[in-house]
Amino acid sequence: MADIPATRRPPAIAASPLLRLLPPAARHILRGAPTIMGAAGEALGLSLSMPACRASLGGVRSALWLGPDERLLLGEASSAAETASRLGQVLQQQPHSLVDVSHRQVAFAIAGPQAATVLAAGCPLDLDPGAFPPGMCTRTVLAKAEIVLWRRDDDSFHLEVWRSFAAYVSGVIAAAARELTEPG
Amino acid sequence: MLLITCPYCGARPELEFTHGGQAHLARARDPAAVGAQDWADFLYMRDNTRGVHAERWRHTHGCGRFFNALRDTTSDHFIATYRVGEPPPGQP
Amino acid sequence: MQRFSALSLLSHALGGHRGWTPQWRRAAPQPAYDAVIVGGGGHGLGAAYYLAREHRLGKVAVLEKGWIGGGNTGRNTTIIRSNYLFDESAALYDHALQLWEQLSQTLNYNVMFSPRGVMMLAHSVHDVQVIKRHVHANRANGVDNQWLTAQQAKEFCPPLNIGDIRYPVLGAALQRRGGTARHDAVAWGYARAADALGVDIIENCEVTGIRRDAQGAVTAVETTRGLIRTPKIGVSAAGHTSVIMSMAGVRLPLESYPLQALVSEPVKPVFPCVVMSNTVHAYVSQSDKGELVIGAGTDAYTSYTQRGGLHISAHALEAVCELFPMFRRLRMLRNWGGIVDVTPDRSPIIARTPVPGLYVNCGWGTGGFKATPGAAHLFAWTIARDEPHPINSPFTIERFRDGHLIDEAAAAAVAH
């Protein structure tokens, strides 16, 4: 029996000018005591001991603080196995949990001068760059869905959304974006 | 919609949280040893304080942590929020 | 008591209505009573009325911290039904419903009981199973409740959108004997009738303490209007029950949550019945004055503020607009909140307490208006005889210790 082409097939989403579905990625949830984060970070070439609600970048990888004992590790789709083995080596002896969630969620880029306003249709956080500066990230809600929101720069955001909520989240974004293009 | 200060993430909208009921009701280490009335008290009886009371919240759609809060149930204003394991501020 | 009737109205009209006298005296607290009811809502006033009428318990007072009927009685969506799942509940609520059917005549006060039918919607296969289970259980209990197809549901309530919605309506349970009543009239009607039987209704009188003797039995209540001696105290204070019971050192399985309701601007008759959907959280009826009366949900946290969050009423309105898309253009006239005392099994407590002479009627949560006459009647019985009536004997405090819960919530019965 021939292998099926192992191309990843993301869920269907609602189209809208400001919203772009980002290519498939490798994702891991790393959980454990703060004490493991130093070594783990070094192994991946970025800092995992960042302050609360901040992301850190390192080469092809990035890491998002989701909670005091929880990080979301993002990398290129092909890097999943390597991430696991690198962490496996340095963390062998330390209690921790590493779980591959590459397919659990999808990523959106929402960009443009209107980005924050569009998100404000469903996200109750203060998205003024003063209050939510580039580099900040957090789990939060968009209307009735949970999302991970990460501001890349003043007018572009990175969203992580559980795949079955992708249609809904993109739908809300589309409706909000559409509303902004109206007269008056 | 309340504004709740998560000890880890700061002030956040209530929509991100789940309410966890009265705080500081510890589950007995050996429930088998607990008498019928005491067990019922643990399961069901609540102070339901009118005034300042200690309650649990979880920053479910945030950092995911449970924490405790002192809130005045006659105004819904928070006096303080603090981490699990810490005593309520102003008390030893 | 001045008799109310079309005729008396006419004759008083001729006299320019100068002849009407106060519907209840503004009684001042006496030093002692044979029984004191704490809480001047429908339940408390009703209990006093039945104590005086059926148990001749001597001198009875109702102590109300504010104005009678100002608690949940005065702020509820007035849905009345008895199609609860468990035998114990069905017996309790149907006892009340039977009293409702007579209440205007009993009290000689038009409480506008309007059995226009209460319809409960099913939106999923699971809903259908749960609701049909109710229908069958009710039939066995002799409580009317009937299954309607989605089409029949629409015929019964034409504005209902059964089709192109997120959660299509798969059917509904209809209790034709269910309906609504005028909340204020219930409080005033009981007050007037109780007053006529000699009950003292004392407003602006907040209970601040409970005195007990060496044996622990109650002897008096402390109030903002002085000390009142009494051997029997019946607490019927809804959202504030925990506060009062703690004055006697009694802890209860209660938590008080904000529950909101709202009304639209009044419009001409458009809504023939009561519709409830637990799945999308909407409760709608139209009052005699024309407002749509809409029930929202409880907030997540306990509170005594009598107000709730915007997202809670917004959520209810989302559902209303989905089920009745033509109401999207109607406008909210007023929104308010009450304080509902919720038990872990969503069933009430009408019982003696560990403290001799102290009785409690509470835990009605989001759904006790419908029980008003029944609960009042049974509470009076329990106070007068110091033992529960068979109908309320399962609704004890001890059931939580022993595990004999009557879990209407778990069995997915709806609130209100």
Added chain:
Amino acid sequence: MTQVLRIAEGGRIDRSRTLRFSFDGRSYTGLAGDSLASALLANGVHLLGRSFKYHRPRGILAAGAEEPSALVSVRRDGARYTPNLRATQVELYDGLEAHSQNRWPSLAFDVGAVSDLLSPLFPAGFYYKTFMWPRRGWKALYEPYIRAAAGLGRAPTQADPDRYANRYAHCDVLVVGGGPAGLAAALAAADSGARVILCDEQAQFGGSLLAEPAGERGALIQGEAADAWLARSIGSLRANGRVTLLPRTTAFGYFPHNLVALNQRLTDHLANPAAGQTRERCWQVRAQQVVLATGAIERPLVFPGNDRPGIMLAAAARSFLNHYGVIPGTRAVVIAACDEAYRAAIDLHLAGVAIAMIGDVRTCADGAWPEAARRAGLPMQTQTTVQGTRGRLRIKAAQLARLDPQRRRIGNIQTHACDLLLMSGGFTPSVHLHSQSRGKLAWDDRVQSFVPSQAAERVRSAGSCRGVFSLVAAIEDGTGAGGSAARDAAARVTAFPTAAHAPMPATDGAMAGYAGALPQPQAAPGGKAFVDWQNDVTTRDLALALQEGFVAIEHIKRYTTAGMATDQGKTSNLNALGFVSQRLDKAIAEVGLTTFRMPYTPVTFGSFAGFARGELFDPVRTTPIHEWALRHGAVFEDVGLWKRARHFPIAGEDLHAAVARECRAVRSACGIFDASTLGKIEVVGRDAVTFMNRIYANAWNSLAVGRCRYGVLLREDGFVLDDGVVARTAEDRFHVTTTTGGAPRVLAMMEDYLQTEWPELQVWLTSTTEQWAVIAVQGPHSRRVLQALVPDMDLSAAAMPHMSVAHGAICGVPALLFRVSFTGELGFEVNVPADYALAVWEAIYQAGAAHGISAYGTEAMHVLRAEKGYIIVGQETDGTATADDVGLGWAVSKLKPDFVGKRSLARPAMSAPDRRQLVGLLTSDPQLVLEEGTQVMQAAGQRPPARPIGHVTSSYHSAVLQRSIALAMVAAGRSRIGQTLCVAGADGDVPVQVTSPVFYDPEGKRLDG
């Protein structure tokens, strides 16, 4: 007739743009910038509606949000019909179609008006006293009549096609109200660099300044003409990038922690909104600091016949004249209890309106404006009251009298012909929002009103909404409030401003006004004196309420309905209080106020719902295999937020036929089922097994790596919460599955115990529900179908026994393969990363073609598991069932000292002999399928109230058994196996035999194919 009462110049309307509109089918013209009210007045139309109870002819009382009477319906098209709009707030657009309400057959001739004659029969609360006979009479007879009579406009009958939007916003300073005080506050805050939002319910900013005559004739602000100041202020706010200006936006609700809700109207003023253009936007603004500058509302005066068309508030008339360029009448009588009335009189006089008389209620009137009126030679007198008015559809005359302090008449009754009566009882500060925020109110004698005192949020009031009435003072007040609000916001001050944050500037009594009913000469007959226009509440109603013992203001409100109309008593509450305090001889402050609640003015339901409608009402969750199911004609069911394929009918099969076929396929060949919605949790860490032992009722030490076990989860109260297969994939790692609906609940419960009860455990939880898609392949041929696709895995019974798990690859895709069965057949569950699921599913389906594979849905799955007596949590259990009740006692560890729920199982009731237990039921007629939910009876023919001993939880036709089967929870059921009980069906009792819940393959032979 066209705008005969429009003045030649002046006002803020655009005379170059004439707009056509119709009222009750009759066409008129108005001007751009008109409100419907001003346009009708320009055409001499004063009769706009009929009152709620007595159907009295009613006109326009006010010019703004407080209007109680002039309610109309506006119809854009069949679906865009809006009742109960205040004509004073409806912006005119070309083609506007308005209708009056609550009248039949016509506005001028309304049959309902007889109720006015019969009014002695309908005093306050009359309905409580009658309609009680016969007993059924209320519902059958009286109520329908009362209902038809009540209600204002008609509700729309078609679905509303318009769109609504939500927006969250945050700012340092939110300023509510764009009058002079609000503008000044916004300017001051903006100057200090604060993020400011300024909203005003009106189309233009300016508030009361809009009612000032243009240029020098208007008020001056530091020597500058008001309109120049206004233009300059708005200009500089517009220019500021940190300021958001929201006109047509009403702040309607104040919620805890400085959350203020705004309703913004975007299209109602447009002649032709773009197709699908958003109609309203609901803003939720979280503000560091709030400044309320909501102004004051003029009070009517209460005297007999005070409700006729043509009777109007003085400030309103001034606004119609100076804002809209309309003369509301030709000959006016002015009744003043406050100097503001004189300003109106003077402006109207200059515009050519004859002033028949200015009657002042007070004993002297010597303020600046009365003086100016005197200089202008206007007829004036003090100590005046109104004894009555005449005119049916429009006021024709007013009867004035002068009274001495003992209410004895001085001189004769004076009858003044007029077509306009202006009144000003002073101004009631709009404290609605301050009070909604739970801030305290204090009675202020100087302004004869309640004003804000101690705040309960970070909020300040400025200008006339706190009784600072003079223009200059109001602006200074606004500047002060805006400045300090911005400073506190910058300093993140959390304390609430104290009442003393800004002392009240001195005010002369000139604006104090009057509250209550005007004094009447003793024993004057007097007609109806209205307090609440819209609800037809008169002084007699209030008096009757008091007489009947309704003395608490909240009782008076509810008994008379005063203040309960759509205007929420904006013009009536203080007069009602005044009247009550007069009658009870109690200070108004002691009488107290009723509660202010949201919304400040009525708000469209649709705007609360916003985007949440149709597809966006709730998230629609679908699995990666959904589109395949769609392509193959699946019928879906809603399970929580998920859409799940219920069955796959082919060629016109009904549910029953399709399910029978799908079941047969599974039992005889092979079925494929999408189980992706199952909850999945990865439990990882050194103490994983300890954690599992504490959380689950089962024992886990003995579970070897590579094996699975069915787990039962109890609530702390001992009842079944959830269940699912748990696999141990490593010493320190469990792959836990939960029910579809239970996933979030279970994860939350686990986190709760972990974080709050057992923080010492080294375990972490991660949801993998959506990481893994789950493809169940079940049936005797399932092994053959799969083996081909997993070349490097050995699926043989030896290598992969029942309840085992293995890592591997399927079609080259990483997979976690379970050998489990929820059907009783040989079966596997293939877990693959979600993005690959569709391809893998299709591959399996293809491979299965040769083996008669068939896709099956949730309904077949339910039947198959029922044939085996497997429970479904939520169907067999309902939160009141223990594990033992549903036959899972075996799964509950007897040895473990503790686990969640164990202690509760020791409670007497949990082991009571008559607990309902899971059993099977067989009807004697094999074709009869019992309805789920039917009740099980001890014996046939019981009359209600009969006590059922059980109920049917699952009931199906079993294709393989060729008969109906049912699962039921029956009291002491297991002891009744073999007995015959009966089930109360819709048509008569049905005998049923109690059996074991396992109907098919009790020995479980088929598990190995």
